[in-house]
Structures are given as C-alpha cells and as structure tokens.
Amino acid sequence: MTIKTAKIALTALWGVSAIPLLLVLVLRQVNGFYGDQAQAAWSWAAQFVFPNLTLIGGAWSVAGSPEDDKPLGSAIVFWGAMIVSAFYIVILYIVLGAQASGSMRASLEQSGLFLGLIQALVVGWMGKFFIEAKR
Amino acid sequence: MRTLTLVLLMVLCAPAIPVRNAVAQEQQPALAELQRLDRALAKICEARKDRLDDRERDMWKRRRELVDSLDERQRDALKRTSPLNKDCLRLIASLAEPSRPSYRPPGQGSQSGYSWRRQGYQYGGGGGGSPRARMAPPSPETPMAPQAAPQAPEARTAPPSSPQTTIDSPAPPQARIAPQPAPPPTSAPGPVSNDRPLKDLFPWPPPTPSAQRTLSPDVNPDSPPAETVGEVARRLERILREARFDSFGYYRVPGGFALVTRIENLDGTTGEPFAGAARWASQKVYAGLSFSSIFAITRSAGYYRVFVFLLTDDPKEPQPIDPEKTFEIARTWANEGSPSLPAEVKALPIGPNHILVVMVYEFEKFEGGETNHFQPSRWPLDQHLSSLGAELKPPQ
Numbered sequence: 001m002t003i004k005t006a007k008i009a010l011t012a013l014w015g016v017s018a019i020p021l022l023l024v025l026v027l028r029q030v031n032g033f034y035g036d037q038a039q040a041a042w043s044w045a046a047q048f049v050f051p052n053l054t055l056i057g058g059a060w061s062v063a064g065s066p067e068d069d070k071p072l073g074s075a076i077v078f079w080g081a082m083i084v085s086a087f088y089i090v091i092l093y094i095v096l097g098a099q100a101s102g103s104m105r106a107s108l109e110q111s112g113l114f115l116g117l118i119q120a121l122v123v124g125w126m127g128k129f130f131i132e133a134k135r
Numbered sequence: 136m137r138t139l140t141l142v143l144l145m146v147l148c149a150p151a152i153p154v155r156n157a158v159a160q161e162q163q164p165a166l167a168e169l170q171r172l173d174r175a176l177a178k179i180c181e182a183r184k185d186r187l188d189d190r191e192r193d194m195w196k197r198r199r200e201l202v203d204s205l206d207e208r209q210r211d212a213l214k215r216t217s218p219l220n221k222d223c224l225r226l227i228a229s230l231a232e233p234s235r236p237s238y239r240p241p242g243q244g245s246q247s248g249y250s251w252r253r254q255g256y257q258y259g260g261g262g263g264g265s266p267r268a269r270m271a272p273p274s275p276e277t278p279m280a281p282q283a284a285p286q287a288p289e290a291r292t293a294p295p296s297s298p299q300t301t302i303d304s305p306a307p308p309q310a311r312i313a314p315q316p317a318p319p320p321t322s323a324p325g326p327v328s329n330d331r332p333l334k335d336l337f338p339w340p341p342p343t344p345s346a347q348r349t350l351s352p353d354v355n356p357d358s359p360p361a362e363t364v365g366e367v368a369r370r371l372e373r374i375l376r377e378a379r380f381d382s383f384g385y386y387r388v389p390g391g392f393a394l395v396t397r398i399e400n401l402d403g404t405t406g407e408p409f410a411g412a413a414r415w416a417s418q419k420v421y422a423g424l425s426f427s428s429i430f431a432i433t434r435s436a437g438y439y440r441v442f443v444f445l446l447t448d449d450p451k452e453p454q455p456i457d458p459e460k461t462f463e464i465a466r467t468w469a470n471e472g473s474p475s476l477p478a479e480v481k482a483l484p485i486g487p488n489h490i491l492v493v494m495v496y497e498f499e500k501f502e503g504g505e506t507n508h509f510q511p512s513r514w515p516l517d518q519h520l521s522s523l524g525a526e527l528k529p530p531q
Contacts (some may be wrong), residue, residue, distance in 0.1 A: 027432040035501070036505070097429035
C-alpha cells in the first residue's frame with residue numbers, strides 16, 4: 001500500500017463518517033430538536049468532530065510530494081490511526097443516539113469527559129501518520 | 136454677618152441631607168441584594184441538596200439580616216418577587232439552622248415545620264389560611280408568633296391553647312414531609328381522630344391550570360345536596376374510582392380540600408389516556424441505543440394530565456408558575472397528598488360560599504428536553520371531563 005492510498009483510506013473513513021453525522025446535526029437543528037440547547041450541540045460538534053477534519057484537510061492542503069507514491073513505511077501507524085479513528089467515530093455516533101434517547105444535556109456535557117481523552121489519542125495517532133508520511 | 140451665618144448654616148446642613156436620603160434609600164439596595172440572594176438560594180432547592188456549604192450558610196445568614204431590616208411593604212414586595220417558595224424557604228432554614236427552635240402550636244401549624252413569622256415571610260398563611268385563622272392572637276409567652284394555618288372550625292373558634300415550643304430536628308427533606316400525628320381537638324367534643332392531617336395544597340394559590348370550570352358542590356346532577364365536605368369527597372372519589380384512577384391525594388385548602396389525581400399519560404393524537412399500565416407512566420423509560428435514535432431528527436414527546444378538584448369557601452386566583460416546576464409538582468402531587476380526609480375535615484358543613492372547581496393541567500414533555508404547560512388546554516375540557524365517565528353538576 002502506498003502512502004497516498006493510506007491517506008485516501010483515512011480521509012475516506014473520516015469523510016464517510018462525518019458527513020452523515022453533520023447532516024443529522026443540521027436536520028436536528030432545523031427541526032428544533034435541540035431547542036434552547038442548540039449552541040451546546042454545535043459546541044460539541046466543533047470540539048469533537050471538526051479538529052480531526054481540520055487535521056486531515058490540513059494534511060491534504062500541503063502540495064503532494066513524490067514520496068506519496070512510495071510504499072507505506074510503518075503499517076502499524078496507519079492501521080493504528082484507522083482503528084483509533086473508527087473507535088472514536090463509533091463513540092461519536094453513540095453520543096448522537098444518546099442525545100435522542102436520553103437526557104440531551106447530560107449526553108452533551110458528560111460525553112466531553114471521555115471524548116476529550118479519546119480525541120487526544122486519535123489526533124496524536126493521525127498526526128504521527130501524516131508526519132511519517134512526509135518523511 | 137447675616138450672610139456669613141446663612142452660609143455657615145448651609146455648610147452645616149449640607150452633609151445631613153445626603154445622609155437622610157441615604158437612609159431612606161438604603162432599603163432599595165437591600166431588596167435588590169435579597170432578590171440576588173434568593174435567586175442563588177433557589178438553586179439549593181433545585182439541586183435538592185441535603186446540606187449547605189459555608190458560602191450558602193453565609194448567604195442565608197445575610198438574607199435573614201436583610202429581611203429583618205425590611206419594613207412590611209418591602210417584605211410584601213419581596214414575597215411577590217422572590218423565586219423562593221414556602222417549601223424551599225423551609226428546606227433551607229432547616230438545613231442552615233437545624234437547631235433553631237420553631238413554634239408549632241398544638242393541633243395546627245405547618246406540617247413541614249418551620250414558621251418564620253419573624254421574617255414576615257409566610258406564603259399565603261401556610262397554604263391559604265382564612266383571615267380568621269391569620270388573625271389568631273399570638274401567645275405572649277413565645278418569642279416567635281405561631282404560624283396560623285387553616286384549621287377545622289372547631290379549632291378556629293377555640294380559645295388559644297397553651298403554647299408548646301418544639302425544637303425541629305435537622306430532618307432530611309423527605310422526613311419533613313412525612314405525616315405527623317393528628318392533633319387532638321382543642322374544644323369540640325367527639326372522638327379523637329387518628330387520620331393523617333392534611334397537608335396544605337402546594338403551591339397555594341394553585342398553578343394556573345390549562346382549563347378549569349366551576350361545579351356545584353353537589354357533584355352529581357341527580358344526587359341530593361351535599362351537606363358536608365366529606366360527602367363531596369365521597370362523591371368525587373366514587374367518580375374517580377369508576378374512572379379507574381390508580382390513586383389520588385388530598386390537600387388542605389381554606390374551608391375544604393383539594394383532591395388531586397395521579398398524573399396520566401395521554402395519547403398525543405386523541406388526548407385520551409393510554410390503556411393499562413401505560414396510563415400511569417409519567418417518565419419515559421429510556422430504551423437502549425438504537426439505529427433510529429442515532430438518526431432521529433425530532434424528539435418524541437409525552438402528553439400528561441392531572442385533575443385537581445378544589446372545594447373551598449375562599450377561592451383564590453391561580454398563579455402562573457414555571458412549566459417545568461409545575462410538571463415536577465404534578466408528577467408527585469397525588470402521591471404526596473393524604474389518601475383520605477381526616478374526620479374533622481369531613482364533618483365541615485357545606486356553606487353557601489363553597490364552590491367546587493375542577494382544574495385540568497395538561498403538559499407536553501419532550502424526552503430529555505423542555506416541558507410545555509398548555510395554557511389554554513390543547514384538548515377541550517369537556518373531553519377531559521367525559522373521560523371521567525360521569526356527568527358533573529354545574530353551579531346553581
């Protein structure tokens with residue numbers, strides 16, 4: 001697997017997962033699902049979804065280099081980033097479901113306790129992957 | 136020389152004027168500070184705390200000082216605007232000063248304990264005391280005047296009995312609402328009742344209903360005129376039992392009672408109560424996480440209803456209360472009331488001033504979200520009354 005293919009795979013994972021998630025948030029906002037807690041809902045998204053997307057976008061915004069066509073140096077870093085990302089995305093969807101089936105305030109506020117920790121792990125692993133790809 | 140004297144006089148008087156004005160206006164900031172304190176203290180009740188921290192104790196102490204410094208007019212203004220209700224005040228008082236002695240006259244008094252006459256802060260005379268009851272003479276032997284609570288006529292006309300000062304123990308909130316032993320009658324002959332005393336209808340005046348209608352105290356069109364409060368209660372209970380009400384609770388109101396039904400879960404499309412056990416579910420049992428909940432873009436809502444039958448000879452205008460708070464009250468209203476009327480209340484005669492009012496409270500509660508208290512009602516009152524399955528007699 002080349003570095004470029006690995007980057008595309010990671011980007012696809014995040015793109016395919018984040019678009020429906022954001023779409024649900026927009027539709028909920030339009031339907032008044034969040035009531036007077038819309039700001040809290042979007043703060044949640046800004047805090048736990050957008051940083052990862054920004055990191056991927058930032059990596060792609062740098063011009064492509066000939067190294068992209070080289071084979072992947074460390075498969076562990078790539079697969080680690082994929083698995084941690086997938087795990088994190090599943091948790092994001094669980095929280096999205098909890099907003100509807102439980103107390104919204106609790107789900108928004110309390111999810112921050114664990115999402116922050118997992119997100120740090122995800123961003124760290126993804127950052128390592130993108131930096132290693134540039135070497 | 137004369138000019139000099141005049142100037143000297145003005146110079147001497149000048150500092151006195153702002154001082155006098157400052158004294159006159161000193162109360163306004165006090166009132167503002169009290170309102171600020173009350174807002175902060177109200178959070179203690181919202182959080183249902185069972186103990187206060189040092190900051191909250193200081194706030195309570197400061198509040199007492201400020202209330203003592205207010206005149207009667209300002210206390211009235213505070214009472215109208217304060218977010219603290221009677222029960223909340225009692226709760227905080229019991230938490231802040233558990234060993235503070237409170238006067239509880241034998242055979243009456245607030246069943247929740249604290250009576251803060253010293254603060255001039257008695258909401259509605261402890262739940263709607265009649266003017267006569269409020270004018271009951273305080274005992275000269277007690278440092279704090281007794282809180283006059285609504286009582287049976289026997290007790291109202293009885294001479295003041297010997298005072299008895301009790302020390303309230305620092306009981307948790309649950310314990311404070313527990314029923315207390317029935318007071319012995321002070322003057323009226325007859326058997327001693329072992330019934331639970333009624334609690335004051337909380338809140339009083341009642342929250343603004345979604346719909347209300349005055350009825351005849353005779354209840355049924357075909358029944359003979361009701362002679363006593365007990366007879367009215369019996370007729371209403373029969374209707375509720377036939378309408379398969381799970382439970383109901385009684386509260387004391389001036390000259391009668393309030394009969395509150397257990398909160399019912401309504402079908403949002405028809406307005407009719409659900410059948411079976413679903414009728415009594417006032418709280419959604421959250422289902423596990425499902426695919427549909429992840430992609431749900433609207434929140435499901437529950438619709439709820441409570442009936443309050445109010446028999447009184449001193450009706451009061453309902454008061455608007457926050458929907459969330461009203462719903463919380465409504466959820467436990469029936470359960471916290473007394474299951475039956477004490478004998479002395481049952482024996483009260485129905486007078487020409489007695490009216491029976493049926494009030495319906497309708498709510499829409501979004502899952503994990505806001506609560507709407509429908510005002511006016513979403514479904515017609517006649518539809519609600521027809522679900523009782525009995526014809527009710529209009530007032531004559």
